[in-house]
Structure formats: C-alpha cells, structure tokens
Amino acid sequence: MPDSKTAVSGTQSAGQKERFIGLEWLRFFLGLYIVIFHTLHTYPSISSWSHYVTDIGFFSTSAFFVLSGFLLTHVYLDDAHRMREPVKSFLLKRFSNLYPIHIGSLILAMSVSALVGYLAIAPGDSDISLRFVVYDVNNDVGQLDWKSLNHTMSPLETGINLLLNLTLLHAWNPLYLTFNPPSWSISALFFFYLTFPWLAPRLRRVLHPRRAMLWVNLIYLIPPLIVVFTTNYGVPETGILHRNPLIRLPEFAAGILLYTFYAQQREAGRSMSPSRQLLALLGVAASIAVALFLLGRGHAWYYLLHDGLLLPAQLTLVYVAAQWREPKSRRIRRLASRLGGASLPMFALHVPLYAVFSRVERVLSGDPGLCLSNFRGCLAAAGDVHLWLYPVFLLLTVLFCIMFQEQFVVRVRRWLLRHLLHKTTRTHVDKMS
Template sequence: MKAMLPGLDILRFLLACYLVVFHTLVIYPEARAMPMADFFKFGGCATSIFFILSGFILSHVSVEKKTGEAMKVSASKFFINRFSNIYPIHIVTLALSVALMAVNSHPFDTELSNLDSAPPIVHTMSGVEVAVNAVLQILLLQAWNPFYLSFNIPSWSLSTLFFFYLSFPALAPRLLSMRWKSTMLMAMWGASLLPAVIVVAGGWYQGWPIGVLHTNPLVRLPEFLAGILAYGIFEANVESITGMIASCRWIIFAATGALFIGATFLFTAGMRSWEVLLHNGALLPAQVAVIFVCASTLQNASPRVAAWTRRLGNASLSIFALQYPLFIGFLKVQKLLGIPYSLLSCVHRPHVCRVAASQVPVHFSAYPVYLILVLVMSVLFQERVVLPLRTRLRRVLKSRWDAARPAPLPATSVPKTQ
C-alpha cells in the first residue's frame, strides 16, 4: 500500500478555502478597501496549483508499477472511480444553482469572460443559450465555452478535471516511464506559458481569448501533465528531496512567500500582460516546489491527524462546487432578514418582499458566518451525500461494465498425444 501524504490533503483544503475567499470577498465594498485585499485576488495561481496537484496525487494513487519499469493504469477502474467521485458533486450543486436561479429577479444573467482585474460585463442569456449551456453542464463540458460561465460558475474546474481524467490512463504511464522527466517538465512549463505569450503578443485581451486561457481543458492540460511528471521526479528522489526541504524549510517558505507577494503585486497592479502571464504558466516551477514541500510535510503524522487531513482534503472538490450556491443563498437570506416585513407576510406578497430585499445592503460583518458555514457544510456534504451517491454509482457502473464485457472463452481440453 502506498504511503499517505497528509501534507497534500492540507494543501488541497487550503487551496479550496483560498478560492472561496477569492470568489466571494469581492462582493463586499468594505473588504475591497482592506489593506490585505489584494492578497486574495490571485485565484488563478491557486487553481493552477490544484491542477498540478491533481496530476501528482492521481499518479501516486492510481499508477501501478509492474515488472521492471513498466507502468499501468486500469482504465475502466480509473474512469469509474473518478467519474463517480466528481459527478455527484457536480449534479447536486448544479440542481441547487438552478433552484436559486428560479427565484432570481434576473435568472439568465451571467458574466462574460474577462480579465480578473477588469470590471464584470453582465450578459443576459437567450433561451437557446440557456438550453445549450444546460446540456454542456449536464455533460460536464461547460469549460469548453470560452465566452462566459453559467449556472454554477466555479464548476468549470470540475469540467476541466473531467477532461484530465479522460487523458490520464493513456498519458500517465508514458510520462512516468520517461528517463528525462525534468526536461519534459520544463517542456510542460513552456507549453503552459505559450498560449498566454501568444495572447500578450497579439494584444488579444477580449472576452473569448481570455475565456480560452482561463478554462479551456486543452490549454490547462500541461499543468496537469506537469503534476504527473513532478510526481515521477519526487518518487525517484524522495529521500534527497525530503532531506533538502527539511534542512531548508524556512528558507523555502520565505522565498516562496516573497515570490507569491511579488507576483500578487504584479498581478493586481501591473500591466495586463503580467496578469495574463502569471495566470497561465509563469509560476509553474514555484507551484511544483510548493507541492514538493507539502508532500514532504507530515509524513510521520499520527493516524488521527492523518484521518482528519484526509477528511479535509476529500472535501476540497465539494468546497469548490458548493461555495457559489451557498453564497448566493446566504446573501438572499441576509437580505430577507433585513426587510421591514415579517417573513410570514412574504408568502402572500412575494413581489413586495423581493423588491424590499433587493434594496437591503449586505453586511461584511456576517461574512465569517458564511466561511464557517461553507466549510462545515462541505465536509458534511462530502460524507453524508456524495459518499453514499458515489458508492451506489460505482456499483451500477461496475455492474454494467462487467455485463458489457465479452464473456471469456471456455477452456478447451487438448487431447494428449501418445
């Protein structure tokens, strides 16, 4: 059995928490004026680390080493496990988002793709656009739409991960069997950075090129493949890497922190070219270094600590998917509680209450309540909803896969020759 890596579970959880703040803090004018607000505007960096980390962790848990150096991934088992893990999260949070859209005054409004630093551009979807995007959502293909994100906006990352899962069984064994993994990792860095360089060179800062850079699974694939290669390097040199990190941990933390602060400053206050390059690929070596540091941490953790880190790490995808519908619902409840009418009276005059609620300002003082709510609800959602659904879905998919496989040929006895 392969060793657990509790440090990576903590990293998954912290990345999910950072992205919650990145997506939601911006709604509060008071928060945008805080001195440290810029620290939470670099969501693209956290997403890239998560994609690299996904390749790293999947290589650790899913690739089997056969005789010699041969690597193998059981494609059917891998697809069933990954799909059953991601799809219940997606479909339940999609249903929540649709329910919230139904009570919205402008249910078909969405934001066009744009630079993170640019003001949002609201677009009202037509009936055809809603239908097309609903199909894309159900099929986990929404990340391929470069123009805007609809329904549960952060779920584009689940769509991109789904594409990564489809490519993993074919690509991971080949990448892990390569001799010059460090050279190939540098090639993945270049491949990740190249689309951003093209956009900057052409000055293409319009919506759809930025949408392609931000969400397109093919554009983001080199980050995932870099994670696979990084795992191969880490596994082959685990003792030397762990020893070096143990002896220089604080220097590495200080250097990484300084780099992140400097990159955040360039991302938020620099030119648009810096924003694009830092969002797509410029920091990939540093992001791999962060994963190496976390993989080397807590390796001797107690079973109790390891169990808790596993719970938090397993909830990371649920945090990604639940944050948006929970936040929209939280804001609506906060506004309803601020109207000058009793909630019971709203049953008889919903339009009056809706208009009154739209005029109630949201209070930043309630934001910590939301953060606690989303973390607790995500852990419970993962364990009480996703886990049972995943178990049933795996059972159904496995039985159908076994039924669809051709039956083995009966063994025939060969008569002995005298």
C-alpha cells in the first residue's frame, strides 16, 4: 500500500475525529455484494457465467471484518491508545447495536422458512423447515450425493441451536448453519468485540504495523494449510475454517493494525495520491481475478483463498477507501451514512427477503387471479423467477434495510442502552459509532 509524501486533505480541526465517508460507501457495497453472492446464482438463464460473480463472495465478509477492526480502533481508542470509555460501556453499546439486528433477522428468517415450507411454491420448498440443515463440506460429496449432506435436526438439536442463536454463539457450531445462515457473521463480530478492549490497545502500540500485518497473515494461513495436508475437506473442518470466530480473528486484528499504519502515515503527513489509489485498486482487481482462476483448480485453493491469501487485497481495499475525503454536499454525506448503516442489516436480512420476493414473483408470473378462488391451485400454477426483476429486488432490499436500521434497530438500541447503561446522554463516541 504505497504512499506519497503529500499532506492529508480534509484535515480535521483539533479535537474533532476524522470521519471516513469512503468506508461508509465501502460498507454498503460489501453488503450489497453479499446479497448478490447468495441470490444471483438462482437464475438458470445466467448459470453459465454467474458463478464468476458469486464464487468470491467470501471476500466481502472478510473485508467487512477488516473494516470493523479499523473503524472501532478509530472510534474507541484515544490518543494514548487506551479505551475512551469503560469496557462494560463499550461491550453494552456493541451488544445493543448487534442484537436487535440479529434477533429481528432471526425472527423473520424462522417465520419465512416455516411459511415457505408450508406453501411449497418453488421446487424443493417442501423439504424446507426450521429443522432442515445441510452439512458443511468443500469436496465433491455435495455434487455426487446432495441428499447425503441433508440433515433434519432432532428436537434436542433444534433447541440447542436455538439457544446458541439467542446467545450469539452459533458461529461456533462447525457442522452446519441454522435458521438464518448468514447471521454467523454477527456471532463472529460479537466475539471480536469481546476481544477488542484487550487486543486493540496492544496492537495500536505496535511500532511496525506492516510487519505485524504480515505475521498475522502468516498465522492466519496455518489452519487452512493443516486442513489441506491432513483432511479430505469435509466435516467439521470446513465449518471451522468458514466461521469459527477464533480462526477468523486475524482479519479483525489485521484491521486494527491497518488503522495503526494509517495513523502513522497521517501523522507523518502522508496520503496516497489518486494515481496510486487507482494502481492499488487495480492490484485488488487483479488479485480477485487470480483468485477466481485458482478456485477452479481444486478444493485446496478455496481454503487458502478463504482464510488468508486474499487478506492483503482486503487490507489494501480498506486502506484506499479510507483515503477518500468527505464530499462538500451534505446530502451525499447523509446518503453515505444511511447506506453504510444499512450494511449489516443487508448481511443479516437478505436471505429471508429474497425467499419472500422470489416466491411472490413466482405466484405473480403464474396465474395470480386463481388465488381468489383456488389458493392451492394458484400456488401450483406458480411460474419462474425473471432476471429483469432482479434489480427491483436489490433496490427493495436496500430500502427495507435502511428502514429496518433506522426505525427498528436504532430505537431498540436506544431502549437497551437506557436500561443497561442507565443514562440518556449521547457522548462523542456514541455519535461517531
């Protein structure tokens, strides 16, 4: 991540924290890409090439973890590299920000799953239930015998996994994803938050952050290398590498170190010139292109790319976005803030939202008038999904997530903080976070 000896533009006045509008835009596009990653492949008409768009979806989640470490370090550490507020206050605020998103999306996902299984509109819907899961593997078993990976949880398993979801521990289940699969990232984020008060002040004091990022990256590659050389890419190793919070912690730690590097460069009056920013982004694009090629060269590459090989590209992307300064337009700044705020709800809500949208579309493309006289016949006459309506789904998802964040999450968060912290005043850190 090269830098030029130029003054940082848009310098903040004394006592005023820098705001990263570029990272708000990046958060939004990472969330949007996750939506595309999990939904675009459902359109048969583009199956011959859509995988080139969706194969690298894990890049977005990893970059989001890096970005989270970067932003939290900026907001919650002071100039002496200490926590700006008590650990209890920090954790309660982070919990109050995550838990409404998680619980709201969990209730929606469980409700939609039960409804989809009952109505059975699309092919395969009749198999869907709250207890239906698929074992995580990264080998040819799924292609050769998909049924062998299907599993119906027992009542005891269902209760245990519901408890794990309610306590934000579900990312620790290495066997399968339950209820609302993408929400494992919220579980991992909460674990990262638990480590932040101890981890961040120490990493913020590192004198050579680039060297430290290299060591973190090398450590991150150890688990996938062990799996590649000792297993057949099955259960539970695939789930462990995919979402185990301890395994994924290096991404968050690298984000903290990235902010340390950024702060050092800023204090030295250095920033990336536009030409070097463009060059860095071209390097990120080249890394993704190489990754797409390697993913077709064997299962081992998926593990290595998923857990470590793309971390330099993710760090570079976040670093470049951090260079983008605030636009003069207040409307654009407000739009970026709202879209960035909707990014985590997009991660959590897009699966049930697409389930609803696609089933409604199927009914409307069949014989919807029949629903008034023969409801089951109307469902049986359901048609197919159409690619030209996909942009409508994306737009509705973004709008819904903005409203969900602003009208539900923010209000529940304020209620929780009033009762958990026993205060109503908004501090500087509250406004920044």
